[in-house]
Amino acid sequence: MPTDCISYQNSGYFSPLMNDYLDQKNNLHSLYNRFPTPENFEGQILEKQANFDNSNRVTLVSVLQKQYASIETSHLTLQNIEALKVNNTFTVTTGHQLNLFTGPLYFLYKIISTINLTKELKAKYPAYNFVPIYWMATEDHDFEEINYFNFKGKKFRWNKESTGPVGRLSTEGLSDVFELYSQELGSSTNAETLKNLFKDAYLNYDNLADATRHLANALFGAQGLVILDADDADLKRSFIPFAKEELLNQTSHKAVLETTEKLKKYNIQVNPREINLFYIEDKMRERIIPEEGKYKINNTKIEYSEDEILTLLDTNPEMFSPNVIMRPLYQEVILPNLCYIGGGGEIAYWLELKSFFDTVKVTFPMLLVRNSVLLATEKQLKKADKLELTWSDLFSKQADLVNTKTIQLSEFPIDMSTLKHQLEEQFKALYEITKLTDKSFVGAVKAQEVKQTKGLDNLEKRLLKAQKRKLSTILERITDLQNELFPNKSLQERQANFSEFYLESGANLIPTVIDTLKPLEQNFNIITLS
Structure with a gap:
């Protein structure tokens, strides 16, 4: 079986934000509490112990x-x-x-x-x-x-x-x-x-x-x-002070917006709303929107004054549902939690929330990217061995895999980089000649260089295509195996x-x-x- 190891960062399936988080890049340090290492849990335990109700x-x-x-x-x-x-x-x-x-x-x-x-x-x-x-x-x-x-x-x-x-x-x-x-x-x-x-x-x-x-x-x-x-009235009763803060002051909106500025170079996962709570009933979950001094329930005619909605919160907290921004806070308020484990997308939006947790004085949990797994049968591993495939090969994009294996399996070099280098050297000599003659000659030399380089590129592509046809049987076996392990050209764990x-x-x-x-x-x- 292939013996090479694939890190999350080298798999090609993680976002730049997650790769930088896993590499503990300095620009992200302010967005989390402690990185999940065995030693760091001691400090997290002591902090949560001191700060949990x-x-x-x-x-x-x-x-x-x-x-x-x-x-x-x-x-x-x-x-x-x-x-x-x-x-x-x-x-x-x-x-x-x-x-x-x-x-x-x-x-x-x-x-x-x-x-x-x-x-x-x-x-x-x-x-x-x-x-x-x-x-x-x-x-x-x-x-x-x-x-x-x-x-x-x-x-x-x-x-x-x-x-x-x-x-x-x-x-x-x-x-x-x-x-x-x-x-x-x-x-x-x-x-x-x-x-x-x-x-x-x-x-x-x-x-x-x-x-x-x-x-x-x-x-x-x-x-x-x-x-x-x-989704329980008794649990939500513990969350009333934080829901009240959200309704009156929109604290999460302000804090998370500040953090998204720090993440501008990445794709932001979640954008906060003014109020990050839903109004919830058995067959309805709609946003609460502040408008003209009222709290309006989206897509309905229901509205409350400030006093009315605060009374409803006190008497029926189960009618308020945290959205993706507030749910993590709800979790950390009712659980003596040390660490949240999630996929890359989840950890990305948690990274937007640290300043919000600091503002409301709730301990921010450690964030751990869940394990990722590829399940393979012994038969599939034997196929990979026979086809001389590494895990790095199998994790690569299929077009790249096919090109790489075509080049490796060909009995002669397909890569024309040597010829291109020779051509480049010849044109360097020609450019030296242009310094001794009319400057208009430079344009003619440049045009010829572009034409001949492009010609070599086209020949290389045609040669690669011809070799793919010649090696089609073995290349088909390679792509069939990759398709078995990566259905729909995606990670198995996201499909099956x-x-x-x-x-x-x-x-x-x-x-x-x-x-x-x-x-x-x-x-x-x-x-x-x-």
Whole structure:
């Protein structure tokens, strides 16, 4: 199998902002608290311990106990929930949308990164407890982003109308998806396990939040994962002072705008609104807009005076939903959290928030880019060996890969750089001659140089094209393998669903990934599936 190692920065799949963050570039230091290294967690623990309102622990545990009341819970998860009452217990958190049947593979990698980091921290800091949290994005309303999953190149979509928070959405209609998916799975032992996973989650629960909790618990409960639905009145009561500050002073808007100035050279992930809160009901989640001394609910006729909206916040905090700017603050207010684990896009928008957290005096968590993984079969690795492909080859753009391998496999040099260098030297001599004659001769020499250089470029392209035709069989095998490992010319983890691999590997899949991933390393993990 290929033995070279691919760092995130050299993979070609991370943004310049993420590459600079991972390289700890000086221009980004003010945008985060501490970089996630084992040693830096000590300072983060002490800061969070000094700055966290421990009275929120009682509410948190009470809410979790209610949410877990109706599902079978592992001893380790129950132990972790109970431990959250204690002042020396801290969390590591990842968040994710309620994608149908987990959506793309990286759902697993985010949670496994979180679980594994808590294990590493416990080994290094045994005096403290560390609990892995999956924060379900139950208040999100982008249904089109979550209502499908891909299996062996086919898309299984849940056709349903949704306008409100997805966590409250009825699971009605998922029996149709189950029937189609079941037919595709076949009848093997692993197929039956997958059918039961889907059925037990989506056909036995009335709403998407409960269904997703059941599924995530079935996959990771044995590892002690704690799953939180923060769409809860009791939890939001703790957030009232911060929501009130947002309504009255628009603090987040001012602070985040200042930070975006520092990120002008990068593509900004999220632009703040004047008020970064939504008004939320079962079938509605709409922006709150300050206008003419009123607080208007977008796309409705609902409006409140200042006194009215503050009264509503005090009596019904569950009717206020943080958006992408405020949600991280809500998380850090109600959780004794040390570190947030997310993909590159998520970490990018978190980097916009440090000054806002400083303004409202809440400890900013450490930010860790989740593990990335490529799953490959032994057969695929043997193919790569036979075709003399490195991981660097396979991670490259397909056009670059084909050109590189054509040049390597040709029995004669295709690169005409030597000839171009000789031509350049000849024209240098001609330019010397032009100094001794009429200056008008310079233009003629320059035109001839351009013409002959262009001619060599064209010959090089034609020769490369001819060799591609001659080597088409082996080049096709190379691109076929790359297409298997990088479906739709994208990372496998962003395209395929875990069930595609579970069907072949069964119950060994998740333990194999858990045993492999080291969350504080910055290299792609290539995992061989037998």
